[in-house]
Amino acid sequence: MSAGFTLALCAICVLPSAFAASLPLGPLGAIPRAHFQNRQSIRSTTDPSAVFVPEYAQRESWGILAKYQQSDVLLQGANVSPSGINNNQNGLVGPDVTSGLPAPTSEQIVPLQAISSASDSILSYHAMIDIGTPAQHLGLVIDTGVADSWVAASCNDCETEQFDASASNTYRSFPGDFRQAYGNGYVWGTWSRDNVTASGLTASPQSFGSVTAMDVGNVAYSVSGVLGFAFASISSTKKTPFFESLISEASLPFPLFSVALGRGGDTDDSELCLGCINNSKYNGNITWIPLVSHTYWTIMLSGLQVGGLNTMTTGLLAAIDTASNQIHVPMSVAKRFYATIPGSKPALSYGEGFWTFPCNSSPDIQFIFMGPTFSLDPRDFNLGKTSSSSADCVGAVLGMKGRDLPDNFAVIGSAFLRSWYTVFDYSSGSRIGFGSRSTA
Numbered sequence: 110m111s112a113g114f115t116l117a118l119c120a121i122c123v124l125p126s127a128f129a130a131s132l133p134l135g136p137l138g139a140i141p142r143a144h145f146q147n148r149q150s151i152r153s154t155t156d157p158s159a160v161f162v163p164e165y166a167q168r169e170s171w172g173i174l175a176k177y178q179q180s181d182v183l184l185q186g187a188n189v190s191p192s193g194i195n196n197n198q199n200g201l202v203g204p205d206v207t208s209g210l211p212a213p214t215s216e217q218i219v220p221l222q223a224i225s226s227a228s229d230s231i232l233s234y235h236a237m238i239d240i241g242t243p244a245q246h247l248g249l250v251i252d253t254g255v256a257d258s259w260v261a262a263s264c265n266d267c268e269t270e271q272f273d274a275s276a277s278n279t280y281r282s283f284p285g286d287f288r289q290a291y292g293n294g295y296v297w298g299t300w301s302r303d304n305v306t307a308s309g310l311t312a313s314p315q316s317f318g319s320v321t322a323m324d325v326g327n328v329a330y331s332v333s334g335v336l337g338f339a340f341a342s343i344s345s346t347k348k349t350p351f352f353e354s355l356i357s358e359a360s361l362p363f364p365l366f367s368v369a370l371g372r373g374g375d376t377d378d379s380e381l382c383l384g385c386i387n388n389s390k391y392n393g394n395i396t397w398i399p400l401v402s403h404t405y406w407t408i409m410l411s412g413l414q415v416g417g418l419n420t421m422t423t424g425l426l427a428a429i430d431t432a433s434n435q436i437h438v439p440m441s442v443a444k445r446f447y448a449t450i451p452g453s454k455p456a457l458s459y460g461e462g463f464w465t466f467p468c469n470s471s472p473d474i475q476f477i478f479m480g481p482t483f484s485l486d487p488r489d490f491n492l493g494k495t496s497s498s499s500a501d502c503v504g505a506v507l508g509m510k511g512r513d514l515p516d517n518f519a520v521i522g523s524a525f526l527r528s529w530y531t532v533f534d535y536s537s538g539s540r541i542g543f544g545s546r547s548t549a
């Protein structure tokens with residue numbers, strides 16, 4: 110029995126009333142917005158006249174190869190046989206927990222700030238997290254593609270807000286080097302532990318890397334750290350990830366978390382819901398898709414359609430990754446995909462894997478996960494014009510070619526997730542739920 114499954118069984122036993130009683134006193138309020146505004150501009154991604162800024166998308170393409178370099182090993186044994194589709198024609202699995210869930214409390218709601226770089230089409234979603242005693246507030250990237258968390262601490266070359274370990278009386282460091290792929294490089298330091306609190310929920314103590322050095326290439330924005338939400342099975346040293354700590358410390362009514370990602374701008378409503386589903390964030394019902402691997406949040410992408418035509422010949426293992434922007438598919442899949450969009454061409458000046466399409470076309474793009482189809486909003490498919498006077502725009506579906514990556518692997522980033530309220534559920538055998546986002 111896997112660790113995730115064991116945790117899920119225990120956590121379901123916890124009654125919602127126990128949850129309320131176990132909340133720490135004095136939960137924090139909303140994110141102080143000024144904290145982010147001091148550092149980065151906040152823009153909307155929906156500006157149709159935006160010009161594509163290649164360096165950020167290129168960085169992500171390189172970074173994906175480093176981030177997922179272990180995927181070949183980690184995903185071995187995952188079920189991608191097309192026969193898996195027939196077991197679940199409509200993709201609906203397990204009980205529909207949405208009606209039985211208590212409404213989220215403010216202690217469970219973590220507002221996310223969508224931070225843009227110079228390019229309107231690239232957003233990074235940060236949560237204000239409290240670390241240590243007394244609490245220090247740091248904006249950490251929410252990342253469902255890694256299990257380990259880290260914060261910059263005593264990092265001389267990091268141009269970012271940092272955690273001051275010496276100022277926390279609950280901080281402990283312990284032996285063991287920490288290293289994680291980030292950007293198109295690495296961060297490294299040592300393992301440590303301290304209290305980590307998101308909104309009103311505390312993991313105490315929580316293991317994380319104290320990062321003392323970064324070599325991350327040209328990252329698009331300054332980053333104080335990452336809060337990893339993937340499964341413990343892919344933790345480099347099998348440390349319990351933050352959310353699994355919350356589950357085992359029995360303070361959640363259900364072992365699931367939900368993510369709403371906005372398009373930036375003043376009306377952005379990005380949010381993380383810990384142990385809850387915010388019914389106001391989506392329309393209709395949640396559609397559930399079973400996981401095919403408890404490593405990354407991996408589901409089977411069984412089809413990729415343009416105007417109703419499927420461009421895929423075989424299923425892909427798709428990691429749902431809140432910290433990536435684009436949609437990364439094998440190069441051969443990207444080639445067939447763009448071949449069905451009239452007027453599209455490879456954009457080799459940006460590198461292999463980039464394509465343009467006519468800005469005035471609005472391709473009807475659908476992702477099929479084990480049966481049900483999910484559309485990609487044309488605004489999120491468009492990464493921007495190649496120049497201010499150009500009629501060609503860069504597409505958010507990128508081809509990837511990594512020596513070490515499995516050839517049936519895809520990474521689904523926020524370009525897709527902005528249209529779909531996403532529930533990451535450890536129960537019912539573990540599954541992903543998508544609900545149609547109710548706001549523009």
Ligand SMILES: *[C@@H]1O[C@H](CO)[C@@H](O)[C@H](O)[C@H]1NC(C)=O
Nearest residue numbers: 133242279303304311313314
């Ligand atoms: C922080 O951790 C310590 C030691 O585990 C614990 O006693 C204390 O209650 C924690 N503080 C908070 C705010 O959770």
Ligand SMILES: *[C@@H]1O[C@H](CO)[C@@H](O)[C@H](O)[C@H]1NC(C)=O
Nearest residue numbers: 213214215218378387389390
């Ligand atoms: C749920 O989402 C709605 C709509 O975005 C928001 O107004 C509300 O604050 C969120 N949180 C709770 C606890 O309902």
Ligand SMILES: *[C@@H]1O[C@H](CO)[C@@H](O)[C@H](O)[C@H]1NC(C)=O
Nearest residue numbers: 205207208392393394395396
């Ligand atoms: C949602 O699910 C309920 C219960 O299964 C069903 O009655 C209802 O028709 C569904 N609504 C939509 C919009 O699919």
